[in-house]
Amino acid sequence: MAESIEQVIGRAAPKGSQASASAVDAVHATLLKQRLQIICFRILSLLLFVATWQIFSTLPWAIQIPSPLEALRAALQLDPETFLRDIALSTYRVGLGFIVAALVGIPLGICIGSSKLIRDLVFPSVELFRPIPPIAWIPLAILFFPKIEWMIIFLTFYGSFFPIVYNTVAGVSNIRSTYIRAGKSLGASEWTLFWHVVLPAALPTIFTGLYIAIGVAWLMVVAGEMIANKGGIGAMTWQAYQTTRYPRIFVGMATIGVVGYLSSLVVRLISRAVVRWEQH
Amino acid sequence: MLSESGVSIRHVSKTYMSRQGLTHALDDCSLEIPDRSFSVLVGPSGCGKTTLLNIIAGFDTLTVGEVRLGERIIAAPGSPLHPGPDRLVVFQQGGLFPWMTVIENVCYGPVVQQKMQRTQALEAARRMLASVGLEGIEQAYPGDISSGMKRRVEIIRALINPPKILLMDEPFRALDALTKSVMHEFLLRLYDAKPCTIFFITHDLLEAIYLGDVVSVMTTRPGRIKKIAHVDIQRPRSHKVFSSEYFLHLKDEVTAEVHIEAVKAFEAGERELA
Numbered sequence: 164m165a166e167s168i169e170q171v172i173g174r175a176a177p178k179g180s181q182a183s184a185s186a187v188d189a190v191h192a193t194l195l196k197q198r199l200q201i202i203c204f205r206i207l208s209l210l211l212f213v214a215t216w217q218i219f220s221t222l223p224w225a226i227q228i229p230s231p232l233e234a235l236r237a238a239l240q241l242d243p244e245t246f247l248r249d250i251a252l253s254t255y256r257v258g259l260g261f262i263v264a265a266l267v268g269i270p271l272g273i274c275i276g277s278s279k280l281i282r283d284l285v286f287p288s289v290e291l292f293r294p295i296p297p298i299a300w301i302p303l304a305i306l307f308f309p310k311i312e313w314m315i316i317f318l319t320f321y322g323s324f325f326p327i328v329y330n331t332v333a334g335v336s337n338i339r340s341t342y343i344r345a346g347k348s349l350g351a352s353e354w355t356l357f358w359h360v361v362l363p364a365a366l367p368t369i370f371t372g373l374y375i376a377i378g379v380a381w382l383m384v385v386a387g388e389m390i391a392n393k394g395g396i397g398a399m400t401w402q403a404y405q406t407t408r409y410p411r412i413f414v415g416m417a418t419i420g421v422v423g424y425l426s427s428l429v430v431r432l433i434s435r436a437v438v439r440w441e442q443h
Numbered sequence: 444m445l446s447e448s449g450v451s452i453r454h455v456s457k458t459y460m461s462r463q464g465l466t467h468a469l470d471d472c473s474l475e476i477p478d479r480s481f482s483v484l485v486g487p488s489g490c491g492k493t494t495l496l497n498i499i500a501g502f503d504t505l506t507v508g509e510v511r512l513g514e515r516i517i518a519a520p521g522s523p524l525h526p527g528p529d530r531l532v533v534f535q536q537g538g539l540f541p542w543m544t545v546i547e548n549v550c551y552g553p554v555v556q557q558k559m560q561r562t563q564a565l566e567a568a569r570r571m572l573a574s575v576g577l578e579g580i581e582q583a584y585p586g587d588i589s590s591g592m593k594r595r596v597e598i599i600r601a602l603i604n605p606p607k608i609l610l611m612d613e614p615f616r617a618l619d620a621l622t623k624s625v626m627h628e629f630l631l632r633l634y635d636a637k638p639c640t641i642f643f644i645t646h647d648l649l650e651a652i653y654l655g656d657v658v659s660v661m662t663t664r665p666g667r668i669k670k671i672a673h674v675d676i677q678r679p680r681s682h683k684v685f686s687s688e689y690f691l692h693l694k695d696e697v698t699a700e701v702h703i704e705a706v707k708a709f710e711a712g713e714r715e716l717a
Binding site for chain 2: 339341342345346347348349350351355360364439440441442
C-alpha cells in the first residue's frame with residue numbers, strides 16, 4: 164500500500180504498451196477503495212481506544228482516573244510557552260545523547276565488527292555492561308555527574324549506545340563474502356573497500372540500530388527527568404501526579420508518545436533517503 | 444606453449460580443517476585452460492569445483508602445487524592471496540553491489556583501478572551495456588531488475604576491465620529454464636564476437652557441452668580431473684545442436700562418467716553443498 168498510483172499503473176502498463184482508459188480507471192478505483200478502507204480502520208482503532216479509556220475511567224475503583232474529555236480540557240488549559248519549552252528541552256536531551264551515541268557507537272561498532280583483535284579486546288567488557296538495564300545507572304550517574312543535566316544526557320546516550328553498537332557490529336560482520344571478493348577482484352584497496360563495500364553493505368543494519376536507539380533514548384529521558392525534576396516532559400508528567408492534577412498525566416503521556424513517534428519517523432525518513440536501494 | 448591468458452593448474456592439492464575434521468578438497472588436480480578457450484568443469488556437488496575456481500581467483504590458498512596465468516605464478520603454497528582484475532568472477536549467488544546503480548556497478552572496476560576517468564568510464568559502460576541490448580536500465584538498482592538482467596550486467600561488469608580470464612561459478616544455477624536459455628545465447632554471442640578465456644563451472648551437462656570447447660569431469664572429493672572431452676561443434680552454435688547425433692553421443696559419454704562420480708559422492712554420504 165506504500166506505492167503510489169503512478170507506480171501501480173506504471174507496472175500495469177509499461178511504457179509503449181497501450182492500456183485502455185477504462186483499465187486505468189479501474190486500477191484507480193480499486194486503489195482508492197483500498198485506501199479509504201484502511202483510513203476507516205485506522206480511525207476505528209483510535210475510537211476503540213478512546214472508548215476503552217472511557218470505560219476504564221468509569222470503573223468504581225478508578226475515580227482518580229480522568230476521562231478522555233477531562234484530559235482534553237487539561238491539555239487546552241496548559242500554558243503553551245512552558246509546554247513547548249518542556250518539549251524542546253526533552254527533545255534536545257534525547258537528540259544530544261543520541262547523536263553522541265551514534266558518533267561514538269558507529270565507528271566503534273565498525274572497528275569491533277571488522278577486526279578480530281579489537282573484538283577480543285573490547286567486546287568482553289561491553290558484554291559485561293549489556294545486561295544492566297540503563298535505568299539501573301541512574302543512582303551512579305547522579306553521584307558521578309556534577310550537574311543533573313549531564314546525568315540526563317548521559318542516560319539518553321547510554322540507552323542509545325548499545326543498540327547502535329550491536330547493530331553496527333552485526334551489519335559489518337555479516338556482509339556476504341561475495342561482495343568483499345568482488346570488490347577486491349575489481350581492484351579496491353582495503354581503504355576503498357571499506358568506503359565502497361563494507362559501509363554501504365552495513366548501512367541498512369546500522370539504521371535499524373539507530374531506529375531502536377531513538378526509542379530507548381526517549382525511554383531514558385522520561386526516567387531521568389522524573390528523577391531530576393528539572394524541566395522536560397517527563398518532569399511535567401511527574402509534577403502533574405505530585406500536585407494531583409491528574410488529567411495532566413495523560414497530556415504528558417500523550418505528548419511523549421507523539422514526540423517519540425515523530426523522532427522515530429525522522430530517523431526512518433533519513434534512512435530511506437540514505438539507503439535508497441532497499442525497497443521499502 | 445602458454446600464451447598470456449591461458450591458465451595452467453599443476454598438481455594442485457587442497458586440504459583444510461572443517462567441522463568434520465580434515466577435508467581433502469582437491470588431490471593432485473591438473474588442468475590446462477588454453478588461451479581464449481571456453482573450458483567447462485563438471486562434477487558432482489561438493490567435489491571441489493568451486494574450491495579450484497576460488498584458488499584461481501585468489502580467494503583461497505592451495506596446499507600443494509601451483510597455478511599459472513600465462514607464465515606468472517598466481518598461486519603457490521604459502522603465497523599470499525592476490526585477487527585482481529585479471530581474473531574476474533561471476534558469482535553463483537550474484538555479486539552485483541545492491542547499493543550501486545547498474546551503471547555504477549559496471550564502471551566500478553575501471554574507476555577504482557584508476558584506468559579511466561569517471562566520465563570516460565561512464566561512457567564506456569553505457570556503450571558496452573547498449574552493445575548487448577541493456578540500455579535503459581543504467582540508473583536502476585540491481586534490486587529493481589530481473590535476475591537474468593542482473594546476470595548479464597554482472598558479466599559486463601567483469602568484461603569491461605577486461606580480465607585475462609573470466610571465471611564463472613555456476614552462474615545460471617538459480618535461473619529458471621527459459622531465462623537460462625536466454626543467458627546461454629547471450630554468453631555464446633559474446634564469446635563469438637570476442638573470444639576470451641572462460642572457465643565455467645556447472646553440473647548441468649547439457650549446458651556444459653552446449654557452451655564449452657572442452658568439458659572436464661571432476662571426481663568426487665578429493666577432486667581430480669578424471670576425463671577431458673573435446674567438443675567439436677562449430678561456432679556459432681545454436682539450439683539445433685541439442686538434437687544432433689554427435690551432441691547426444693557426447694552427452695551420454697560424459698553423463699556416464701559424471702554419474703559414476705555422483706553415485707560415489709552419494710554413497711560417501713556427501714551432502715549437497717548449496
